[in-house]
Amino acid sequence: xxxxxxxxxxxxxxxxxxxxxxxxxxxxxxxxxxxxxxxxxxxxxxxxxxxxxxxxxxxxxxxxxxxxxxxxxxxxxxxxxxxxxxxxxxxxxxxxxxxxxxxxxxxxxxxxxxxxxxxxxxxxxxxxxxxxxxxxxxxxxxxxxxxxxxxxxxxxxxxxxxxxxxxxxxxxxxxxxxxxxxxxxxxxxxxx
Amino acid sequence: xxxxxxxxxxxxxxxxxxxxxxxxxxxxxxxxxxxxxxxxxxxxxxxxxxxxxxxxxxxxxxxxxxxxxxxxxxxxxxxxxxxxxxxxxxxxxxxxxxxxxxxxxxxxxxxxxxxxxxxxxxxxxxxxxxxxxxxxxxxxxxxxxxxxxxxxxxxxxxxxxxxxxxxxxxxxxxxxxxxxxxxxxxxxxxxxxxxxxxxxxxxxxxxxxxxxxxxxxxxxxxxxxxxxxxxxxxxxxxxxxxxxxxxxxxxxxxxxxxxxxxxxxxxxxxxxxxxxxxxxxxxxxxxxxxxxxxxxxxxxxxxxxxxxxxxxxxxxxxxxxxxxxxxxxxxxxxxxxxxxxxxxxxxxxxxxxxxxxxxxxxxxxxxxxxxxxxxxxxxxxxxxxxxxxxxxxxxxxxxxxxxxxxxxxxxxxxxxxxxxxxxxxxxxxxxxxxxxxxxxxxxxxxxxxxxxxxxxxxxxxxxxxxxxxxxxxxxxxxxxxxxxxxxxxxxxxxxxxxxxxxxxxxxxxxxxxxxxxxxxxxxxxxxxxxxxxxxxxxxxxxxxxxxxxxxxxxxxxxxxxxxxxxxxx
Numbered sequence: 001x002x003x004x005x006x007x008x009x010x011x012x013x014x015x016x017x018x019x020x021x022x023x024x025x026x027x028x029x030x031x032x033x034x035x036x037x038x039x040x041x042x043x044x045x046x047x048x049x050x051x052x053x054x055x056x057x058x059x060x061x062x063x064x065x066x067x068x069x070x071x072x073x074x075x076x077x078x079x080x081x082x083x084x085x086x087x088x089x090x091x092x093x094x095x096x097x098x099x100x101x102x103x104x105x106x107x108x109x110x111x112x113x114x115x116x117x118x119x120x121x122x123x124x125x126x127x128x129x130x131x132x133x134x135x136x137x138x139x140x141x142x143x144x145x146x147x148x149x150x151x152x153x154x155x156x157x158x159x160x161x162x163x164x165x166x167x168x169x170x171x172x173x174x175x176x177x178x179x180x181x182x183x184x185x186x187x188x189x190x191x192x
Numbered sequence: 193x194x195x196x197x198x199x200x201x202x203x204x205x206x207x208x209x210x211x212x213x214x215x216x217x218x219x220x221x222x223x224x225x226x227x228x229x230x231x232x233x234x235x236x237x238x239x240x241x242x243x244x245x246x247x248x249x250x251x252x253x254x255x256x257x258x259x260x261x262x263x264x265x266x267x268x269x270x271x272x273x274x275x276x277x278x279x280x281x282x283x284x285x286x287x288x289x290x291x292x293x294x295x296x297x298x299x300x301x302x303x304x305x306x307x308x309x310x311x312x313x314x315x316x317x318x319x320x321x322x323x324x325x326x327x328x329x330x331x332x333x334x335x336x337x338x339x340x341x342x343x344x345x346x347x348x349x350x351x352x353x354x355x356x357x358x359x360x361x362x363x364x365x366x367x368x369x370x371x372x373x374x375x376x377x378x379x380x381x382x383x384x385x386x387x388x389x390x391x392x393x394x395x396x397x398x399x400x401x402x403x404x405x406x407x408x409x410x411x412x413x414x415x416x417x418x419x420x421x422x423x424x425x426x427x428x429x430x431x432x433x434x435x436x437x438x439x440x441x442x443x444x445x446x447x448x449x450x451x452x453x454x455x456x457x458x459x460x461x462x463x464x465x466x467x468x469x470x471x472x473x474x475x476x477x478x479x480x481x482x483x484x485x486x487x488x489x490x491x492x493x494x495x496x497x498x499x500x501x502x503x504x505x506x507x508x509x510x511x512x513x514x515x516x517x518x519x520x521x522x523x524x525x526x527x528x529x530x531x532x533x534x535x536x537x538x539x540x541x542x543x544x545x546x547x548x549x550x551x552x553x554x555x556x557x558x559x560x561x562x563x564x565x566x567x568x569x570x571x572x573x574x575x576x577x578x579x580x581x582x583x584x585x586x587x588x589x590x591x592x593x594x595x596x597x598x599x600x601x602x603x604x605x606x607x608x609x610x611x612x613x614x615x616x617x618x619x620x621x622x623x624x625x626x627x628x629x630x631x632x633x634x635x636x637x638x639x640x641x642x643x644x645x646x647x648x649x650x651x652x653x654x655x656x657x658x659x660x661x662x663x664x665x666x667x668x669x670x671x672x673x674x675x676x677x678x679x680x681x682x683x684x685x686x687x688x689x690x691x692x693x694x695x696x697x698x699x700x701x702x703x704x705x706x707x708x709x710x711x712x713x714x715x716x717x718x719x720x721x722x723x724x725x726x727x728x729x730x731x732x733x734x735x736x737x738x739x740x741x742x743x744x745x746x747x748x749x750x751x752x753x754x755x756x757x758x759x760x761x
Contacts, residue, residue, distance in 0.1 A: 003221075003311075003312065006305070006306045006307035006308075006309075006311060006728070007305065007306045007307075007390075007728075007732065007735065008300060008305035008306055008307050008308060008309050008386060008389075008390035009307075009309045009310070009390075011305070011389055011390045011391070012389050013388065013389050013390065013391045013395075014388050014389055016389070018309050018385055018389050018390075021385050021388060021389060022309070022310065022381055022382075022385045025381045025384055025385065025415070026381060028415060028416070029377050029380075029381070029415045029416075029418075029419060030419070031419070032415070032416055032417075032418075032419025032420060033419035033420070033422050033423050034419075034423070035419060035420065036419050036420025036421070036422070036423035036424065036453060036456075037420075037423035037426075037427075039420070040420075040423065040424075040427070040438075040449055040453070043449075044444070044445075044446070044449075047446075048444055051444075124430065124434055124436055125434060125435045125436055125437070127437075127443070127444060128437060128438070128443065128444035128445060131427075131430070131436040131437065131438055132438075135426060135427065135430060135436075139423075139426065
């Protein structure tokens, strides 16, 4: 069902399209959520040198592989934006589906990784490090899932040539999800 | 309302597709209807929060009595009542009424837009808010009772059911608060983007009415301060339900972390609700003093500075939590600094009144009372912001009275000011002035009689969070008990006078004669459309254009003492 857009949505006093302006504010609100969590983690980590003994057990190679997967999915998100910019909705939809593929790969690898860790007894209640590890990566994974679901809707619309500007918006969000992981990877995997 | 929108094509299309009958009001995406949903939900929650205050004040004045309408109050119930009174009044009354209801109603109308930029996200915001309200009420009736660890929810009391004995109640409380945050993030992004992008042609940044600016600055403050608390709430939820130890010092956690995350949000939150109330007061003062607002840009920049400073004062809530005394020094200085811009806002209002042609209408009385009472709240805040004095006053009734001298003017007086001022625009009828003034005096006088005795009790060292003072002989002297009785009786009087408001509200809705478009002869755009405005606010081909700022009252050389923003030169 199409929803009639109010005049308000089509105005642009700043010169920035409404959707793009809004997505940046969404990111601003997200930055402080992850900022609060990671700030708390860093303060605790500095106060607890012994957490390094737990951090040794994270698998840097799996983390690096997932970093590669997410970065690649960001590339396809950019290509989707470019296709949408040229008005090619079908091509944009294909690239978005590839991005969703990247998200699913990331989640699959992550569940295997967590499965192994949990089977070794490193659960969320094991100690402070693992609590932050699962909470931060879990919150990030929730964002990956949400982004992939929204992307599927946008890809469907783009395939039909509708609302192509949204391809750019989900791309901006996807880069943010990527950037959060760029912070998580060294903090949880590299700092041993 | 249906009659008024008949000739608007946009609305007509909407009407046909929209759900029929009463559902129109439930599923509407119209910003005015969503504003009313927020306002009526907020009013209902205010009645519930007021009832809670009545029950625990009765217990304090007459310990062990069977409170009419409630029964004997057990210690657990007392804690739960105090906690949920605080939570409900801040998160489910002050925020929905001041920010969501007035923001939704005023922003599109005052900037000359037909709706919010994202009407469906706006509706989703209310729906999430409504679910959160249901959850907080449901939490009172689950096994073990509602959460009783104070609205600040400090761990370890809040983190472990072993201590708080309300396993389900505290989790429901936390989830409800988190959902409320989500609702206001969605609403806030809508407000910010609408103000930035959807202004009427010709409306420049300094032509925006101050109340819209203040609500949007409040939304930005909320957005930037609530994030860490959302992260903190997730951690607390995991402590409660999964058994993690984020806040448990025996397992490598730190309970002070919660205090930092909570107050990093909690102090900006004061300004999140203060700014919309101040904005409402500014509009009313300019209109009823028939005078241009003193220093528009000064007011705007002052609010921005207040907002920035509000991020650097949070640890003044933690002076006795064992923080480093050097840090206490820094936070004392920043706290005393923030009183400067707030005082400046008060002086601006006094300067606007000076030499004005003042009408003491009901909204104006509320606006003036806001100034007077908030001033007392602000001045007593200096005592608590200074770390030396705070060590004595901390957790006494002095803090409680100070807090209510700031929040009551904001949440209650500010809301009544706004409701009485915009009632004609919201509902298309005028309110009764006589009943309005009876309600005004019947609220403001008892308010002072409630809280001045509590200042005295606090200065005498009376600790708060005590269920029954008879258990503490050194606190239970008759001179103290007398003050508690006075406060409780005044509360009963104040609650009784709220019936006058509800009578006035609903009787005015049933009045025959319609309110004119611009009963107060004000300048801002919402007064240029019908009362109440139709769906889309103006006919699509008659959307307003703006030619000047919002406060051109008594302009020299003009016959009228007002000059609407949309009137060509």
